[in-house]
Amino acid sequence: MRWYADNSELNGVRGASIPDILLFGGIAVEVDQVRPMREAIESVKAKYGHPRAPVKWNFKDLKALYKKQKLERLYEKLLKSSKEWRIEIAEIASDFDFRVILSVVEGHSIAKKTLTGVKPNLSRYAFSNGLMRFALHAQDEKADSAQVILDWPDRGDSKPFDLEYRTAYNEGKTGERDVSYHSGPLAPLGFDDCAAYVNMHHSTLLQFADLVLGANRELIECAIGKKSSGLGVDFCKIIKSRYRGYPANIVGRGISLASGRAAFRHDVREYVNRELST
Numbered sequence: 001m002r003w004y005a006d007n008s009e010l011n012g013v014r015g016a017s018i019p020d021i022l023l024f025g026g027i028a029v030e031v032d033q034v035r036p037m038r039e040a041i042e043s044v045k046a047k048y049g050h051p052r053a054p055v056k057w058n059f060k061d062l063k064a065l066y067k068k069q070k071l072e073r074l075y076e077k078l079l080k081s082s083k084e085w086r087i088e089i090a091e092i093a094s095d096f097d098f099r100v101i102l103s104v105v106e107g108h109s110i111a112k113k114t115l116t117g118v119k120p121n122l123s124r125y126a127f128s129n130g131l132m133r134f135a136l137h138a139q140d141e142k143a144d145s146a147q148v149i150l151d152w153p154d155r156g157d158s159k160p161f162d163l164e165y166r167t168a169y170n171e172g173k174t175g176e177r178d179v180s181y182h183s184g185p186l187a188p189l190g191f192d193d194c195a196a197y198v199n200m201h202h203s204t205l206l207q208f209a210d211l212v213l214g215a216n217r218e219l220i221e222c223a224i225g226k227k228s229s230g231l232g233v234d235f236c237k238i239i240k241s242r243y244r245g246y247p248a249n250i251v252g253r254g255i256s257l258a259s260g261r262a263a264f265r266h267d268v269r270e271y272v273n274r275e276l277s278t
Helices: 031-048 058-070 071-078 082-093 114-141 159-171 202-221 231-238 250-254 263-277
Strands: 002-010 023-027 099-106 147-151 194-197 255-258
Touching: 002 114, 002 202, 023 031, 023 114, 023 202, 031 082, 031 202, 058 071, 058 255, 071 082, 071 255, 082 202, 082 231, 099 114, 099 202, 114 231, 147 202, 147 255, 202 231, 202 263, 231 263, 250 255, 250 263
Parallel strands: 002 147, 099 255, 147 194
Antiparallel strands: 002 023, 023 099
């Protein structure tokens, strides 16, 4: 089994000048599903340009990459059809037996200096919360082996994730918080001894994980009142049965929430239950 995971962030409703909510996670897929699922997603991309064309939720982020490769016409074609291919990818992917597992962490402070200083630890915290749930999922499914595949980290700094994975693998605990994993150490569960980092531009399933995370980012924005329902919520509704814990326990089993504010946890839980659990 593999967990393809990425990170995202957003500004909440408390007036922070930089993002104060972090998301980390993606999709858990059994190894024998990887190739057929990849090929199915690439069949959609082929309809709109090329099967191996990189995509992500915020497609405009890839403009420089396409320009560098002199593929401006392909970029414009995919940009104009981005709503259509995102929905079609969700529809075709929902035929496969993957599970959405992600973590959402709201920072305790909205001060820019504080948020900047604690961001590596928040990223590590979000990663560990997601990793805990992937470990339980692998254990529940009696997976023979498990691998964590991550997008290359921001600024190439993998240390927060490496440190967290090491303690989880060897001791079954988080790093600085010293919280025990309910699954126990990752080593006896057949996990690889380290996380793997790959370039999202070349991994179709990591691109799909980005789409899932981006859609869930919009889901959180709607839950806290930052925007009305949009494409992200529609995307999540298509794949709703693939959330771990569906239908009654998406929040907790599929989506981990960490915040010191009860209002934030309540608003997200209520919105998810209303939009995805029926």
